[in-house]
Amino acid sequence: MRKYFLRTPLREDDVRRLRVGDKVYLSGRLFTLRDRGARKLIELLSSGGRPLVDLEGAAVYHAGPLARRCGGSWEVISAGPTTSTRMERYDPELIACGVKAIIGKGRLLEGTRKACRKHGATYMIYPGGCGALAAKSIKRVVSAHWLELGIPEAIWVLEVEDFGPLYVAIDSEGRDLYLEREESVSKAREKVLEELRSRSYS
């Protein structure tokens, strides 16, 4: 496992150097995206609208922060990842528009894998549930968009410093950590089910 400190906007050659299992700390800016906020952004992009955020070299964070108003601005109290699987279908388009890193948690599918290989992007996971830890490396809320969708689903542009640990789960060579893990889990599952069948129940 190698360790990298990267800064946004991310450069393709930096991202192409990352391999599955590598550890990354990210500085610069990232923007959150989930559920209705994600759908709305994609609709905006496909209707030819100008996105709210610069997508070139951007890092997308699948998260819905716990934030509170603090004077004229916002304070992020806790902000771990949400399950990326729900937003998987938007990844190829985002990556085609210049996004270089998807950050979240959980299993992604072929669409993201292909897009990462084609455009030199990566999917990195943040340990699930670690919202307090993540919030500590969020230095500032740059802006919040579409707050009418509610705090979790709004789009938050965040300034971060050494945001991590992030672990590369899909790299630009198309390797997928969870795909490999899934193969081993499904083999184990067959064995376990076999054991269950042979057990007698009172």
Place this chain on the structure above:
Amino acid sequence: MYLIWAEYLSDATPLRKVVEDSVVELLKYINIAVGDDVVASLRRVRDISSGLGAEVMDAILRNIEVGRSEGRPVCQDTGLVVVKVVIGDEFPLKLGELRSSIIKGITRATEEVPLRPNAIDSITGMNTGSNVGEKAPWIVVEPTEGDVLELGIMVKGGGSEAACRALAVPPVRGLRAAANLVVDVIAEYSFNTCPPLFVGVGLGGTVATAAEIAYEALFRPVGVRHWSREIAEFEEYLLELLNKLDVGPGGLGGGPTVIDVHIETAAHHPASMGVAVAVNCWALRRGKVRIYPDGTTEFFKYSLGGGVWIRW
């Protein structure tokens, strides 16, 4: 003048207010500190993990430290609030009053802890902004004898909730069906559920009963087995079985997948039996408080394998 002051004093802590304050305090405690049994079991998991699994456990333990020392909820997903009330028939509050005090407590906690507003109206799709909405909080009431109120609160995050399942099976297949369901759920969904996990299983009753008792099972302290030896052994058997799946912390292998399995049982119909599995991420956040008619309260302090009621 003295009389007015005395009235004000006695008015200041009516039982309704005690209930409201207890809800706020419980929500604060479980979101920021998590239970001591949970934290102790996570430390044990770290000790026997390696590789990426150990890295994930280190992050989780650091996260808990940050949460506790800075008063931040450990997870931004402060869940949907689930309330379980065991109320003695001589407890002096009416159920309607109890309900509105609980709702006041949740609304206040949303501002004070703070909690993320997580209640989305299912008709309009709009966030209510307050963690309160139609049938939210969902309050389960179990009447009993006596004059004590026991208030249990759990916050259920969306990630692990997505893996929960309930169904009805022929009773003759009860235990086998439960085992199959749990294995399938953990094998298929656990990459997304923030393992290492806590698993509650409901066995018996209707599908609704099974689901409710599966959540209730998660209130039991980590390491405490079911009172019947047969079910206790089945809990241990399931735990061992699930850990053979080798999902590991964060789904990355190198350590335990499931920390504990708790089963609750209920009588069932001769022809059908409810079976449910309630999956919870490592951040198992639940707590209990007892409220007496004179307004005194006791808080259940969880520890590995047990816990004690202490004056609050």
